[in-house]
Amino acid sequence: MEEKEELARLYQLYLSNRCTAGELNRFFTLIQKGKEEDQLQNLLSGTWDQTPMAPETGLIPYFLPQENLQKTAAMTKASAPRKLYPMFRYAAAIAAILLLFFGIYFYRSELQQSIGAGAKMEIASVTSSRRQIQLPDGTKVWLSPHSKLTYPAAFEGAQRLVSLDGEAFFEVAHDSEHPFLIKSGKVSTRVLGTSFNFSAYAEQEDVNVTLVTGKVAVSFDANGKTTEAIITANQRVSVNKKKEKMSTENFPDAKDFLNRRIGRFDYKGTPLSEVAEDLEMQYKVQIILAPELQNHHFYGHLNMNTDLVQTLKKLCTVMETNWEKDGGQYVITK
Numbered sequence: 391m392e393e394k395e396e397l398a399r400l401y402q403l404y405l406s407n408r409c410t411a412g413e414l415n416r417f418f419t420l421i422q423k424g425k426e427e428d429q430l431q432n433l434l435s436g437t438w439d440q441t442p443m444a445p446e447t448g449l450i451p452y453f454l455p456q457e458n459l460q461k462t463a464a465m466t467k468a469s470a471p472r473k474l475y476p477m478f479r480y481a482a483a484i485a486a487i488l489l490l491f492f493g494i495y496f497y498r499s500e501l502q503q504s505i506g507a508g509a510k511m512e513i514a515s516v517t518s519s520r521r522q523i524q525l526p527d528g529t530k531v532w533l534s535p536h537s538k539l540t541y542p543a544a545f546e547g548a549q550r551l552v553s554l555d556g557e558a559f560f561e562v563a564h565d566s567e568h569p570f571l572i573k574s575g576k577v578s579t580r581v582l583g584t585s586f587n588f589s590a591y592a593e594q595e596d597v598n599v600t601l602v603t604g605k606v607a608v609s610f611d612a613n614g615k616t617t618e619a620i621i622t623a624n625q626r627v628s629v630n631k632k633k634e635k636m637s638t639e640n641f642p643d644a645k646d647f648l649n650r651r652i653g654r655f656d657y658k659g660t661p662l663s664e665v666a667e668d669l670e671m672q673y674k675v676q677i678i679l680a681p682e683l684q685n686h687h688f689y690g691h692l693n694m695n696t697d698l699v700q701t702l703k704k705l706c707t708v709m710e711t712n713w714e715k716d717g718g719q720y721v722i723t724k
Contacts, residue, residue: 562582607619
């Protein structure tokens with residue numbers, strides 16, 4: 391998406407108060423860059439021209455304390471005339487656009503002074519929600535539940551460095567002069583432009599980098615030594631944090647992560663124990679399998695965007711098993 395189109399989209403979200411934290415950061419980053427000065431002026435002018443000349447209601451600022459809101463509303467009701475003249479009706483709408491106009495430019499001025507090259511942005515995905523983010527260089531990121539991505543407000547220097555806690559799928563914008571580097575603890579992944587999945591949940595023993603397209607170099611620092619592995623499409627690097635060992639394997643189903651990034655998990659004879667691990671990571675719950683189910687395998691797909699109960703019902707229907715909640719755990723039995 392070109393920056394002009396992106397600015398227009400984020401501007402509309404900003405006006406309707408529907409920006410996510412990441413979208414708000416990106417919006418102000420585009421304003422700070424100042425490349426689309428004419429575009430911003432056109433958007434502001436368009437907003438002005440399209441402002442309906444009708445009485446406005448609910449103009450008391452939302453950020454006032456509740457008691458002030460009530461007092462202000464009471465005063466307004468007591469002192470308001472029975473009939474408003476058109477000029478006063480229109481003044482509210484005009485003032486709102488002027489406030490927006492001057493507010494954006496004031497914020498940009500403040501932003502240029504307060505945000506330096508080293509400023510950090512942080513995006514977190516909580517509960518079972520997923521977040522899609524576009525970084526300043528155009529790299530696209532699909533952030534999995536219970537994950538956190540930290541990146542600079544603007545990439546500067548020899549490399550594009552981000553840090554990840556959890557799991558994300560990356561489509562890295564190609565830039566041969568500025569390698570893209572992802573750090574998670576002692577594991578680093580260096581790319582130029584490619585698509586891959588990076589899973590590094592703190593509670594998992596393994597850090598997995600699964601490559602869909604391109605080529606990446608994964609390095610692991612342990613005991614004062616650095617081990618590196620280079621993989622190509624349909625391969626995976628696994629780093630066991632406890633044993634401090636790195637391994638590489640072929641992974642023919644790497645393209646399945648294109649669906650996983652949006653919450654659709656496809657299983658082709660996957661051990662039920664691995665499916666349970668996925669449920670634990672996606673929903674942050676504890677799944678207990680009965681001993682007789684440890685060697686069972688699951689064929690099918692699960693939509694991890696739905697609530698846990700619905701997902702468990704589908705899994706147990708296909709597997710002809712039962713589930714129940716026992717305290718803070720979910721137990722699956724035959």
